[in-house]
Amino acid sequence: MPYPTDETRWIDGDHDIASINDAIADTVQSPQHRRAWLRALAVAAVGLGALAVAVFGVFWWYIGVWGVDVPVMWGIAITNFVWWVGIAHAGTLISAILLLANQAWRRSINRFAEAMTLFAVACAAMFPLLHLGRPEFFYWLFPYPNTYGYWPQFLSPLAWDFFAVATYGTVSLVFWYIGLVPDLGTMRDRSTGLRARVYGVFALGWRGSARHWERHQTAYLMLAGLATTLVVSVHTIVSFDFAVAQLPGWHTTVFPPYFVAGAIFSGFAMVLTFLIPVRAWLGLKDFVTIRHLDHCAKLMLTAGLVVAYGYLAELFFGWYSGDPHERSLIASHLHGRSAPLFWTIIALNVVLPQSLWWRRARRHIAWLFVLSIAINLGMWLERWLIVISSLEHGLLPTTGGAYFPTFWDWLTLAGTLGFFAFFMLLFIRYVPVIAMSELRELVAHRRPEAP
Amino acid sequence: MNGLRGLLAEFAAGDEVLAAARAARLAGYVALEVYSPCPVEGVAEVLAFRTRLPRVTFVAGLLGGAAIFLFQVWVHAIEWHLNIGGRRALAAPAFIVPTFEITILSAALLTAFAMLWRNGLPRLHHPLFAVPAFARASQDRFFLFIGAGDPRFHAGHVRAFLESLAPLEVHDVPR
Numbered sequence: 001m002p003y004p005t006d007e008t009r010w011i012d013g014d015h016d017i018a019s020i021n022d023a024i025a026d027t028v029q030s031p032q033h034r035r036a037w038l039r040a041l042a043v044a045a046v047g048l049g050a051l052a053v054a055v056f057g058v059f060w061w062y063i064g065v066w067g068v069d070v071p072v073m074w075g076i077a078i079t080n081f082v083w084w085v086g087i088a089h090a091g092t093l094i095s096a097i098l099l100l101a102n103q104a105w106r107r108s109i110n111r112f113a114e115a116m117t118l119f120a121v122a123c124a125a126m127f128p129l130l131h132l133g134r135p136e137f138f139y140w141l142f143p144y145p146n147t148y149g150y151w152p153q154f155l156s157p158l159a160w161d162f163f164a165v166a167t168y169g170t171v172s173l174v175f176w177y178i179g180l181v182p183d184l185g186t187m188r189d190r191s192t193g194l195r196a197r198v199y200g201v202f203a204l205g206w207r208g209s210a211r212h213w214e215r216h217q218t219a220y221l222m223l224a225g226l227a228t229t230l231v232v233s234v235h236t237i238v239s240f241d242f243a244v245a246q247l248p249g250w251h252t253t254v255f256p257p258y259f260v261a262g263a264i265f266s267g268f269a270m271v272l273t274f275l276i277p278v279r280a281w282l283g284l285k286d287f288v289t290i291r292h293l294d295h296c297a298k299l300m301l302t303a304g305l306v307v308a309y310g311y312l313a314e315l316f317f318g319w320y321s322g323d324p325h326e327r328s329l330i331a332s333h334l335h336g337r338s339a340p341l342f343w344t345i346i347a348l349n350v351v352l353p354q355s356l357w358w359r360r361a362r363r364h365i366a367w368l369f370v371l372s373i374a375i376n377l378g379m380w381l382e383r384w385l386i387v388i389s390s391l392e393h394g395l396l397p398t399t400g401g402a403y404f405p406t407f408w409d410w411l412t413l414a415g416t417l418g419f420f421a422f423f424m425l426l427f428i429r430y431v432p433v434i435a436m437s438e439l440r441e442l443v444a445h446r447r448p449e450a451p
Numbered sequence: 452m453n454g455l456r457g458l459l460a461e462f463a464a465g466d467e468v469l470a471a472a473r474a475a476r477l478a479g480y481v482a483l484e485v486y487s488p489c490p491v492e493g494v495a496e497v498l499a500f501r502t503r504l505p506r507v508t509f510v511a512g513l514l515g516g517a518a519i520f521l522f523q524v525w526v527h528a529i530e531w532h533l534n535i536g537g538r539r540a541l542a543a544p545a546f547i548v549p550t551f552e553i554t555i556l557s558a559a560l561l562t563a564f565a566m567l568w569r570n571g572l573p574r575l576h577h578p579l580f581a582v583p584a585f586a587r588a589s590q591d592r593f594f595l596f597i598g599a600g601d602p603r604f605h606a607g608h609v610r611a612f613l614e615s616l617a618p619l620e621v622h623d624v625p626r
Contacts, residue, residue: 017488018591143522151526153533155545163552171559178563182589186488189586204573208588210485212570214495215502219566222508226559229551237548440591441489444465 010105010442013286017440020287024436025190027282031429036281041425047418054412058130065408072391072403077127078241079383080413083266084124085165085238086259086379089231090267091117092172093299095179096227099220105295107438108287111183112278113271114176115431119423120270121169123416128161130412157241164237168230175223178216181206182437235263242386248325249390252317258310262379265303265349268296269375276369278428287434294362300375301356308350325395338389341381348378456578456626457482457598458609459585460618465491468593471616472497475597478612482598486579486588507565508558515557520550582622596624 015023031037057065068075091113098106129138141162143152152159185206188199206212239259242250272293279288318330333342352374355361362368394400427433462468465487472485476497485494495501527533528540567573579585579596588594595616597609613621 016591021488021590143526149531151531154523154527154549155542160548163549167552167556170556174559174563178566182488185589189589200575204567205575205577206572206589207577207579208486208488210487210491210494210498211500211502212572213487213490214500215504215566215570217490218502218504219562222505222562223559226508226512226555226562229555233551233555240548437489444487444489444491 010108010289010291011287011439012289015286015443017443020439020443021186021190021436023284023286024432024434024439025187027284027428028187028430028432029190032283033281037425037429041422044418044422044425047415048422049418050411051415051419054408054415055126055130057408058412059135063131063133065406066412067404067406067409069401069403071394071399071401072388074131074387074391075403076384076388076405076409076413077131078387079380080416081124081127081131082238082259082383082387083380084120084127084416085168086235086263086266086383087270087376088117088120088124088168088172088267089235089260089263090271091115091120092168092227092231093264093267094271095175096224097231099224100228104442105292107442108284108289108292108434109271109275109296110438111176111179111431111435112275112433114172114179115424115427115433116267116270116274117172118169118176119420119427121165121172122423123420125165125169126416127412128158128165157237157244160237160240164234168234171223171227171230175220175227178220178223179435179438180431182208182216183432183435186436187432231264232260235259242390247390248323248329248393248395249314249318249386252314254310254313254317258307258313261303261306261310262382265300265307266376266379268300268303269372269379272296272300272368272372273376274424276365276372278433282428282433284434287439290363290365293365293368294359297356297362297368300372301353304349304353304356304375311346311350329390329393332389332393333385338385338393341385341389345378345382345385348374349382352378454626455599455606456624457596457600457604458606458613459486459579459582459622459624460595460613460616461584461587461620461622462593462595462618463591465489465593467617468595469493469497471595471613471618474616475595475612479603480597480601480609482601482604484596484598486585486594486596488587488589488591488593491593502569504562504565504569508562511561512554512558515561516550516554519553520546523549578624578626582624584620584622592619599626 011020063077066075066077068077091110094106094113095110095117098110129135132138140150141152141159152162181203184199184203185208188196188203191199236256236259239255243252243255245251275288275296276293279285315330315333318326321327332338352371355367355371361371388403392401392403460471462471468485468487469491472483472494475483483498485491485498487494523546524541527542532540579588584592585594595613595618597604597613599606601609610621
C-alpha cells in the first residue's frame with residue numbers, strides 16, 4: 001500500500017532499516033530487566049494458579065459457589081465476560097480499521113494491541129462457559145451429530161454468543177499470526193541453534209519473495225476487511241444477550257451501538273494501561289512516541305463521547321417509554337439504590353475523560369495512565385450496573401433481590417487478570433512486540449548512509 | 452550449469468532492487484524473483500504478477516454463509532422442529548447471527564490457508580537458505596534473483612548483467 005514518505009515522522013530518532021530491526025529484535029534477543037520480568041511473571045503465575053483453583057471450584061461445586069441466585073442469576077461472571085470482550089475490541093480496531101484507513105501510526109502498536117485482543121478474548125470466553133451450570137458440557141453448544149439427536153438452539157443468544165466469540169477469537173488469532181510470519185522469519189535469521197529452529201518452524205519457511213509479499217499483503221487486507229465487521233458485530237451480539245430480554249434497562253435498541261462504543265472505549269483504556277509501561281520497559285519510545293499515545297487518547301475520547309450519548313439515550317428512552325418499570329429503574333439510578341454506582345460511573349467514564357480535549361492532558365503520560373485505569377474500572381462498574389442492577393430491580397418489588405459476589409467470584413476475576421498478565425508477559429519476552437516488517441516499509445526507500 | 456539454481460544480486464534499498472528488476476525485465480529475463488524484508492511497491496507489476504486471492508475470500512464467505520444458513524433451516528424447520536408457543540419454525544432473522552459469523556470465519560480461514568498454500572508454505576527448507584547472505588533478506592537487504600530455468604540463462608552473461616546493475620554483491624545459488 002502506498003504511504004507518503006513523510007509517514008516516517010511516526011518514527012523518532014535517526015532510524016534506518018537495520019537499526020529498526022536491532023531495536024525491536026533486541027527486546028527479545030538481549031532483553032533488559034530480566035529479573036524484573038521474572039518477578040512480574042511469578043506474580044502473574046500466582047494469578048494463573050488462582051484461576052486454576054477458581055475454575056476447579058466451579059467444576060466441583062458448580063456455580064452455587066458464585067453468589068448467584070434468583071433473581072440475580074447473572075453475577076459478576078457476566079460482568080467480567082462483557083468487560084473482557086470489550087477490552088479485546090481496541091486491538092481489532094487498531095489493526096483492521098486503521099489499516100483500511102491507511103493510518104501509518106497503527107504500525108507501531110498493532111501487534112501489541114492484537115496480542116491483547118487474543119488474551120482478552122480467551123479470558124472472556126471462560127466466563128459464559130463456566131456460567132453454563134454444567135461447564136463440562138460446553139461442547140453441546142457446537143453443532144455436531146450426536147446420539148441424542150440433539151442440536152443447538154440457534155434462536156438463542158447463548159448460541160449466538162458462542163458463534164460470535166469463537167469466530168472472533170479464531171479470526172483474531174489468524175490475523176495476528178499471518179502478520180507475524182515475516183517477523184518470525186527475521187527472528188529465525190537473527191538467531192542461532194534451538195531458537196532459530198523454533199522461530200524457523202513458526203516462520204513456516206517465509207522467504208519474502210515478491211510473490212509471497214503480494215499474496216501476503218492481499219490476504220492481510222482481506223482479513224482486515226473481515227475483522228472490521230467483527231469490531232462492530234461482536235459486542236453487538238453480546239448486547240443481544242440483554243436487549244432481546246424483557247427486563248427494564250435491557251430491552252433497548254440503543255444497546256448494540258452503545259456496547260460497541262463502550263468496548264472500544266475500554267479497549268483503548270487497556271491499551272494505554274499496558275502500552276505506557278511496556279514502551280518504557282522495552283526502550284521503544286522511538287517507535288511508540290508521545291504522538292501515538294496522543295492519538296490513542298483522541299480515539300478514546302471519541303468513543304467516550306458515544307458512550308456518554310449511550311447513557312443519555314438510556315435515560316431518555318427509559319423515561320420516554322412511559323413504562324413504570326423502566327421509569328422506576330431510572331429513578332433508582334438517578335437518586336435511589338443504584339445512584340452511588342451510577343454517579344461513580346458518570347464521573348469515571350464521562351467527566352474525567354473530558355480532560356482529553358486538552359493537548360497537555362493527552363501528552364501527560366502519568367495522567368493518561370491514571371485515567372486509563374479509572375476508565376477500566378468505570379467500564380467494569382458500568383457492566384455491573386447493566387447486568388446486576390437490572391436483575392436486582394426486576395419488574396415488581398416482590399421480584400427484587402440483592403446480589404453480593406462471593407470469594408469465588410472475586411477469585412475468578414483475579415485469576416483472569418493473572419492469566420492475561422501472564423500471557424502478555426510471555427508475549428513481550430518471546431515475540432517482537434512491534435511489527436518490524438511494517439516499520440521497515442516506512443524507511444525502505446532510504447539508502448543507509450554507510451554500508 | 453547443472454550445479455546452479457540461479458544468481459542472486461544483493462542491494463541495500465528497495466528502490467534499487469525495483470530499478471534492477473525493471474532492467475532485468477527489459478533485458479528479456481523472465482525467471483525473475485525479488486526477495487525483500489518488506490513489501491516493495493511496484494515490484495509485483497514489474498514481475499507481471501497478480502494474485503486472485505480476493506476471489507477465494509468472496510467464494511469461501513458465500514459458501515460458508517449459505518451452508519450454515521441452510522443447516523439452521525434444516526435443524527429448526529425439518530430435523531428437530533420445536534413448537535414454542537406456535538412461533539414459526541423458519542425464523543430467518545434469528546438465523547442471521549450464526550450465518551454472519553460463519554461467513555466471516557470461513558472467508559478468513561480460507562483466505563489465510565489459500566495464501567499459505569499458493570505461497571508454497573510451510574516449506575521449512577529451501578535452496579536459497581543455503582546462501583549465507585540470504586539471511587539478510589528478512590532483515591535489511593533486497594535481492595534480485597534470476598533463475599537457471601530462464602531460457603536466456605547463461606551463468607557468465609547473467610553474472611555480468613547483474614554486476615552492471617551496481618549491486619553490493621552477486622551470489623551463486625547452488626541447486
